[in-house]
Amino acid sequence: xxxxxxxxxxxxxxxxxxxxxxxxxxxxxxxxxxxxxxxxxxxxxxxxxxxxxxxxxxxxxxxxxxxxxxxxxxxxxxxxxxxxxxxxxxxxxxxxxxxxxxxxxxxxxxx
Amino acid sequence: xxxxxxxxxxxxxxxxxxxxxxxxxxxxxxxxxxxxxxxxxxxxxxxxxxxxxxxxxxxxxxxxxxxxxxxxxxxxxxxxxxxxxxxxxxxxxxxxxxxxxxxxxxxxxxxxxxxxx
Numbered sequence: 001x002x003x004x005x006x007x008x009x010x011x012x013x014x015x016x017x018x019x020x021x022x023x024x025x026x027x028x029x030x031x032x033x034x035x036x037x038x039x040x041x042x043x044x045x046x047x048x049x050x051x052x053x054x055x056x057x058x059x060x061x062x063x064x065x066x067x068x069x070x071x072x073x074x075x076x077x078x079x080x081x082x083x084x085x086x087x088x089x090x091x092x093x094x095x096x097x098x099x100x101x102x103x104x105x106x107x108x109x110x111x
Numbered sequence: 112x113x114x115x116x117x118x119x120x121x122x123x124x125x126x127x128x129x130x131x132x133x134x135x136x137x138x139x140x141x142x143x144x145x146x147x148x149x150x151x152x153x154x155x156x157x158x159x160x161x162x163x164x165x166x167x168x169x170x171x172x173x174x175x176x177x178x179x180x181x182x183x184x185x186x187x188x189x190x191x192x193x194x195x196x197x198x199x200x201x202x203x204x205x206x207x208x209x210x211x212x213x214x215x216x217x218x219x220x221x222x223x224x225x226x227x228x
Contacts, residue, residue, distance in 0.1 A: 101153025
């Protein structure tokens with residue numbers, strides 16, 4: 001079992017729709033959870049962090065965490081073509097700890 | 112605020128040659144990480160520094176890879192000799208020092224794309 005699992009996609013959604021990206025992790029002691037966006041040929045860019053159960057909203061992005069189910073998700077509302085990228089889920093055991101990344105989900109937003 | 116700086120951005124070498132990458136973290140960030148990202152995969156940690164001390168180098172191939180962070184600021188990652196499978200993007204990231212009950216986020220530099228032929 002992989003430590004952090006993501007569906008590789010591609011996930012294709014029409015412009016204006018909600019994109020839902022999912023991630024599961026295997027280590028129950030994980031405490032920090034991140035979503036990074038990576039455009040082709042670029043480095044990962046942090047877009048969301050979440051540390052406690054529930055939802056966290058920032059603009060068009062909402063991160064959801066369920067530690068009991070070991071599940072974290074990212075919702076992108078009003079998807080734009082500029083959101084087309086690979087989204088990496090990353091998990092850490094504690095503050096300042098190394099991050100374990102999933103392989104990423106490729107999102108394509110159709111105009 | 113300036114981000115994480117890395118150089119060079121691209122490097123092409125032949126197998127068995129050596130190469131070095133440089134990283135300057137965000138000002139004030141005591142923790143520095145080197146990750147390797149192979150095409151189609153997520154980044155994988157190679158080594159983590161806290162100031163100038165090594166916190167985790169469990170996944171660093173020590174027979175060919177070495178890293179240092181003198182004076183607790185800049186860092187250099189070296190590969191000698193390089194193999195074909197070392198072709199990847201080498202990412203440097205930094206974060207503030209971990210504190211009890213406080214979580215700090217990691218920010219990545221632009222990366223160095225290494226091609227070994």
